[in-house]
Amino acid sequence: MESSAKAVAHDFPPFFRVFEDGTVERLLGTETVPPTTDSFTGVQSKDVTISAETGVSARLFLPKTASSTHKLPLLIYVHGGAFSIESPFSPAYHSHVSSLVAEANVVALSIHYRRAPEHPLPIAYDDTWAAMKWAATHCRCNGPEAWLNDHVDFERVFVAGDSAGANIAHVMVRKAGDDGLEGVKIVGMVLVHPYFGNDRPDKLLDFVFPTISGPNDHRIYPNKDSNLSSLGCNRVLILVAERDWLNERGRTYYEALKQSGWGGTVEIVETEGEDHVFHLFNPNCDKALALLKQMASFFNQV
Template structure:
């Protein structure tokens, strides 16, 4: 193998390195862990399932310890973060976070394993997650027969949450859910967008003006969706760009948006998005939470800190109400 085969063609530290031979080194991944019949810390059970064979879309399902055999629970679809290009529903960080959230929220959860860029460029991830949401909703009519969903799921309480890029995906599939009917007429009820990844060609609020186009959210978007019409002003990443579908059509009833005080790249975007939703005339209920003294995705990366535990408890309460 010649030395040029491992030539780096793009690197975005500390996230990802792409080589000329097509290989990808994901620098920020946490190791994969297996599912578990019963997590010793939380009592949550998990298992891995296939949603679609072609394309291959899978998920990790989570079920809290039941108090009675036929107990009914809200359903939570979770979409992990990682700039559309790293992390996994099967990684240790995401798995342990979901165990904590599922245990406290008392939901049956579907953590979606969507295909990652740059091997699968956007909009693939959006399509995968929409397929996953359709698959979950189809259980209301027993079209599919995943027993945890059929036996325990309350389809009138179908919630969806995502972190960072996952929160971006949540917004976009909720926009789709506002105009397309899910199987069985199921509707999404509550949404949580944690540290959402949005961007645009112009800085907003208190974002630095200098070298805006060199910031990681800008560079990563060009990596994961190089053919995006209008670049970082594509409505998938800039939901407020002129001429796009009105935010009033967002397909859920309640939304919680959260930001972190020390999230230098995306704090302003979360507030910007929340304000735009409030001003749009959307009829749902909205709340914004800012956690002081913490950084991006702290609830996953620093899960055992008091602030992370308090935050997960807050999310669980929102999903329970």
């Protein structure tokens, strides 16, 4: 291919490489699928533009049971991929969120934030917050998107994400605790195999977040956040995998949140014998189906 003849300036396998002319080659997560109506579950999906100026968009999912007489919880989902690959339109994420919608009977907004390295952090945080504020404009049933106006109960909003997306999800709920999100009540947050920093050097993190304020930046290191008790929801579920290199970081977050003085309830569940985001690679295995049901049960708690 053409890129193989160009000089590589920065190489971060298996995610991306940057060439000396500034072009970026993503090594994973570039395949996309269109929105559709799932023939088995009846879940519908469509794509929406949130900001024409920045290009921030999302994929909306609506369960088969949706009606004008009974409003449903809203799941705001943030995909993973080292802040740099994948999207809501990737086959794995489209399938995962669609399955969550069918299992939990929720409406979902899966956010397409701008990705590093072309758009380094904190841009992904800013884009996701902009998408959440856009969603909140529908709380009085007069926003630009009919599915949100007609089918969402904004008193029952959940935020979830995996890996880097779980990091973004935390930052969003923490920001909601400080700044509020008018018309929206964030009931709970699910962090799946979350990425948070540790004390070891991380060249990829330094590259995708060049303005990070060091090891005390609580967006990456929430255990260093002296105001973690301000987290803007009442319930948190943390899912970790036994063989995941990020397992310890999820557990550190769990302990930090418990000790912060936050008044909510937090639970951590480990999947034995599995690796990082195994449920995306093997969604039909028994343990992936169990994870899906754990998340759906969390969303359905009163």
